Amino acid sequence: MTTTRLAITATGLRKAYGEQVVLDGIDLTVAEGTVYALLGPNGAGKTTTVQILSTLAAADGGEVRVGGHDPLRDPRAVRAQIGVTGQFAAVDAMLTGEENLLLMADLHHLGRREGRRRAGELLERFGLADAAGKLPSAYSGGMRRRLDLAMTLVGEPRIIFLDEPTTGLDPRSRHAMWQIVRDLVAGGVTVFLTTQYLDEADQLADRIGVLNGGRLVAEGTAEELKRLVPGGHVRLRFADPAAYERAVRVLRGAAHDDEALTLQFPSDGSTRELKSLLDWLEAESIEAEHLTVHTPDLDDVFFALTTEAGDAPAPTGAPATTTAPLKESLR
Amino acid sequence: MSTLSYTVTDSVTMLRRNLKHAVRYPSMTIPVVVIPVVLLLLFVYVFGNALGAGVAPGAHGHYVDYVAPGIILMATTYGSVSVAVHICSDMTEGIVNRFRTLSISRAAVLNGHVLGGVIQTLLTVVLVVGAALLTGFRPDATPLEWLATAGLLTLVIVALTMLSAAMGLRAKTVEAASNAPFPLTFLPFLGSAIVPTDSMPTAVRWFAEYQPFTPVTETLRGLLMGTAIGDSAVIAVAWCLGLTVLGFFWARSAYDRA
Numbered sequence: 001m002t003t004t005r006l007a008i009t010a011t012g013l014r015k016a017y018g019e020q021v022v023l024d025g026i027d028l029t030v031a032e033g034t035v036y037a038l039l040g041p042n043g044a045g046k047t048t049t050v051q052i053l054s055t056l057a058a059a060d061g062g063e064v065r066v067g068g069h070d071p072l073r074d075p076r077a078v079r080a081q082i083g084v085t086g087q088f089a090a091v092d093a094m095l096t097g098e099e100n101l102l103l104m105a106d107l108h109h110l111g112r113r114e115g116r117r118r119a120g121e122l123l124e125r126f127g128l129a130d131a132a133g134k135l136p137s138a139y140s141g142g143m144r145r146r147l148d149l150a151m152t153l154v155g156e157p158r159i160i161f162l163d164e165p166t167t168g169l170d171p172r173s174r175h176a177m178w179q180i181v182r183d184l185v186a187g188g189v190t191v192f193l194t195t196q197y198l199d200e201a202d203q204l205a206d207r208i209g210v211l212n213g214g215r216l217v218a219e220g221t222a223e224e225l226k227r228l229v230p231g232g233h234v235r236l237r238f239a240d241p242a243a244y245e246r247a248v249r250v251l252r253g254a255a256h257d258d259e260a261l262t263l264q265f266p267s268d269g270s271t272r273e274l275k276s277l278l279d280w281l282e283a284e285s286i287e288a289e290h291l292t293v294h295t296p297d298l299d300d301v302f303f304a305l306t307t308e309a310g311d312a313p314a315p316t317g318a319p320a321t322t323t324a325p326l327k328e329s330l331r
Numbered sequence: 332m333s334t335l336s337y338t339v340t341d342s343v344t345m346l347r348r349n350l351k352h353a354v355r356y357p358s359m360t361i362p363v364v365v366i367p368v369v370l371l372l373l374f375v376y377v378f379g380n381a382l383g384a385g386v387a388p389g390a391h392g393h394y395v396d397y398v399a400p401g402i403i404l405m406a407t408t409y410g411s412v413s414v415a416v417h418i419c420s421d422m423t424e425g426i427v428n429r430f431r432t433l434s435i436s437r438a439a440v441l442n443g444h445v446l447g448g449v450i451q452t453l454l455t456v457v458l459v460v461g462a463a464l465l466t467g468f469r470p471d472a473t474p475l476e477w478l479a480t481a482g483l484l485t486l487v488i489v490a491l492t493m494l495s496a497a498m499g500l501r502a503k504t505v506e507a508a509s510n511a512p513f514p515l516t517f518l519p520f521l522g523s524a525i526v527p528t529d530s531m532p533t534a535v536r537w538f539a540e541y542q543p544f545t546p547v548t549e550t551l552r553g554l555l556m557g558t559a560i561g562d563s564a565v566i567a568v569a570w571c572l573g574l575t576v577l578g579f580f581w582a583r584s585a586y587d588r589a
Contacts, residue, residue: 054432079434090425092348094355106344107435109337151429 004031006065007159007190008053013062015048022048024214025062030192030207032158035185037205038194039298041306044211046194047087050163053192054084067159083157087164089144090151091136097147098123098132104154122150126180142173149180160184162193166200178203198298208298212306226296229304234267234277237290247286269293338436345443346450352417353451359413364455367406368462374398374525375466386527399468400551401524404544406459407484408519410452411491411512415499418444419508422500441496441586448492449485456484470555480554483564486571487547491515493578500585519544523552543570 008030015023022045030036038046051057053066055075064071067081091100098119105115123129126146136144145165152160162181166174181191181204195201201208202222210218210225218225238244238261247263248256254263267273274293281288353360374382375395383394421427421444430440472480495512502508521538522528522545528536539545546566553560 056428056431076434079432082432084429084432086425086428088425090429092426093424094352095348099351103344103348104433106347107341107430107433109340155433 006030007032007034008036008066008192010053010064011062013049013052013064014060015045015052015057016060022214023052023059026209026211026214026216028209028216030190032190033185033188034206035181035191035193035204037201037208038192038211039196039198039201039208039302040194040211041196044306045214046211047163049211050084050086050161050192050194054082054161055079056084081157082159082161083152083155084161085145085149085152085163085165087167089136089148091144091147093136096133096135097128097139100136100147100151101154104151108155110154118154122153126150127176140173142169142176145169145173145177146180149177153184157189159190159192162191164194164196166195166197174200198302202298210301210305217305218301222298225298225301229296229300232266232268232296233294234265234269234274235292235294236263236281236288237261237292238263238287239289240287243286243288246284247281247288250284250286267293269295334436338438338442341436341439342442342446345439346446347443349417349443349447350450353447359416360451363409363413363451364406364458366409367402367455367459370405371399371402371459371462371466374402382526385530393467393469395463395467396469396556397552398525399463399466399470400555401519401522401548403456403459403463403484404487404524404548404551405516405519406456407452407488407491408512408516410448410455410488411495411515412509413451414444414448414492415495415502415508415512416505417448418496418499419502420505423505441582445489445492445496445582448496449488452488452492453485456488471557472555476554480551483547483550483554483567483571486568486575490571490574490578493575493582497578497582497585500582518542519548523548543567543574546570 006029008028010026010028013023013026013028014021026045026049028036028049038049040046048057052059052064053071055071055078058072066078069077069081071078092103095103101119101122102115105119108115110118120129123132126149128143128147128150131139131143136147139147149162149165165181166177169177178200181193185191191204193200193204205222207220208222208225209216218228220228236247238247241261244258244261244263248254251263251265254265256263265277274291278291375398379394379398383397386394386397418441421440427440431437491512495515498511499508502511519525521535522542523539524544528539528545531539546563547570549558549563550560550567552558553563
């Protein structure tokens, strides 16, 4: 096959807490130097997966290799290569930012001089130099998360696990965190992250696994996943009920909403298709108030593939797949 | 470096962290010193005259000389509450999970807490001894007896710290962790720390004579004030070693499960 070295592999990963099955046989492969995003709603099993891969929990079944070693049989060899930033900031609340980093340096046996050098460098790089002498209680959420990640990086791990790294962060902090992840990957590090944000997976990940109810329901690049669901459509909204009714009569195949006065056709959103639609409206003297183009995104994938416990998937903005394509409707 | 020297290095790192915490969080550290000092003042200046009349033998008529060794022993118990609380709150923080994903000695976190607890309690005891001397406590101990006193108190502190570390690890909440070692702070009262056991009703006296703090109190009193020690010293040391071993295995199994 390929000569790419694999940082993480898992086959048939299983985990149950008592009767509750959390992971029901999942397979993962993550190539070195890439970002893998595990995407899923709350309770899908994302954190459990990270805990197993990072030696914090034992799997009930399945084969796992992280950096070439089995986390269960050889945890030390795995721990020597990984860094973990969990869902809740794992910083020492009674030590200053700098002391937290020096503590990590000591635990990595870096020696005094090298420890100070690396702590200073990380404080600088993560924009924490001014807050180095303050306790984390004086930090903002974004700063605490950056300190957390900086602590993970003191040991220069080759494989980094980020469990929901941007949950609860404001947009600016989130973008800063994304840039940090990109820089890490540019340096050859492998990143395994979990997220419930689709745009985060879309922005960062080379491959995305969609986890739902303990199973991987889809896996691939963002583009491959988007192709799984017919998400693109054009929506027309009318101000005038009469114009709306005429359009409905002519465009029989379109999904329509009589209360909102909207029509919806599947479409790839190309300018050619849009032009023919606008031309047709003009030719028929039908005035549509508003036109929106919806290109398929990971939201569609997410809603199509995942379910809340007990709920059927109910995509609000997702297309009705039974409607005829725009071209056929216009014919 | 070998595994052993890593264990030592990592344990020292964790000890430094523990002591820094103690300095940064004085609301947990200060009461440990203040409570025994307040007890000392209460028993010397408030109850002293009344109690002193009943316990004069062997104390040169000064109640402070009788009660001070008991209070010094009590000082070792208050540190255990702070050890249990500290270790419990630490285990609920994310930082301990981070330590677990590092390639460090697994015992280092526990070692740091236990060593830190022992050092803090030893300092407390030194301060309480100083306070006792200021209130008129006049021990007649030789340097060798002082050394033996320090040794015995260290044994007691190690045993109590191990036990309270285990309690802190087993406690599900910080509140539970602060309650668990409470009986330890109370036990000296049910021994010969404040009044001689033969002044107690039969059932209480029976308990007082067989519980670990009584032989320790009697040994301390003997070392510091020259009263008869008898077989108290052997029993006291045996209790300390036994409780240390018990606490060690209990703490280790609780730590592995936590």
